[in-house]
Amino acid sequence: MTFNRPSFKKILLCAGLAASFTTFAAEHTVSTKYGNVKVNDEVKRVVTLSEDALDSAIALGFKPLAAVATRGGDSVAEYIQDRVGNISIVGTSRQNNLEAIVAQRPDLILASATLSQDQYNILSKIAPTVVPKSPGIVTGSWETIAHVYADALNKTDEMDVILADIEKRASALKNKITTKLPQNERSATLARWMPQGPVVMSSQIFAPDILASVGFEINDAGVVKEGRPHSSPLSLENLSKVDNDWLFLATLNNEGNAALEAAKTSPSFSRLNVVKENHVMTVNGQLWTSAAGPLAAHAILDTIETVIDKKMN
Incomplete structure (x- = not known):
């Protein structure tokens, strides 16, 4: 900065x-x-x-x-x-x-x-x-x-209460998810789609942390270097690295959206099992790959709950 x-x-x-x-x-x-x-x-x-x-x-x-x-x-x-x-x-x-x-x-x-x-x-x-x-x-x-x-x-006491409420909500959602999804169907990756290609987000950052708290098993495909928030951009040919049970796919702006829409027309994308299973969830990159904090945690939990209700019912 x-x-x-x-x-x-x-x-x-x-x-x-x-x-x-x-x-x-x-x-x-x-x-x-x-x-x-x-x-x-x-x-x-x-x-x-x-x-x-x-x-x-x-x-x-x-x-x-x-x-x-x-x-x-x-x-x-x-x-x-x-x-x-x-x-x-x-x-x-x-x-x-x-x-x-x-x-x-x-x-x-x-x-x-x-x-x-x-x-x-x-x-x-x-x-x-x-x-x-x-x-x-x-x-x-x-x-x-x-x-x-x-x-x-x-406001330390107030923050303790806020974080405890998030933990309680995540625990309830985890019970819901693990009841509906067997363990071998919970692997997930968070990726951000950039004009030059997707970057895989580290399993240690904020949004994957929230995903893990509700029962998903986060896989950053081994392409993220230690201490880095995300990988270098992947080519379309290497998209198989993010072919898990679930793919949460974020974009930050209109350029990213346009690149993602173009990628969806490619055979490399359509061949992914996660695509065939219709388990690719597009999410807001400002929230999922840039934000952090209690309000962001609740917003991500909102998205996860909506996804599960829509896909599992």
Whole structure:
């Protein structure tokens, strides 16, 4: 991630003006990637610089002033748009606009776990900036990160309840799925269709994590390198690598949709057993391959439940 930024002196001046609006109140300390950060117990003006930060904040009852655009779009992800209202967009997952961030006069910035030290040093001059310590691309990492955002917002108990509700819902859905689908019919892959071909998503990222929690056996075909979120694009000839019992197929934008529609006409695609069984489920890539957080978890569970009800009844 980089910054679209004016001169550093101008940023510091604006940051100083923004800080002058901060209300003195009790503080608590949050353990972050870059050390302990003191945060006002009653923050009001929150800016989120990652999709999972926005999700967690909304789930906890906050309405952030600004966010970054989702991958492949110019606003927040579709699943959360009706919850944020006329939110300001202050960058993308790759580039933030410092001047736009300062203009929001934040008293807390919730940043991505991948934010660099240099970028943190600048943002922290604007407002207390929380960068979660990420365990990396491992199962359950999204919950760890959600807890950090909740701690920053002084809502840890509330997040515990929210995550427990998700676990309870997933367990009920797992019982439903495992009753209807024998174990040898539950292998699944999540792939994102790009104009240059499909990329297989790691079994360790957010959406496959949710799929696994309801009983699917996630197979990333062994094509995803360790520590990476997805594979390199596969050729149509290598599509057999994702020929499992179920294929959840995501697209991010119109170009991806067009490429997928073209691929469906190819013999390589139509020969897949998962296609013949009509177990290819097209899903929203903004949600399934970009988002994370409690609200995204519920949205994915909604999709899974709809799929199972439609295919199994």
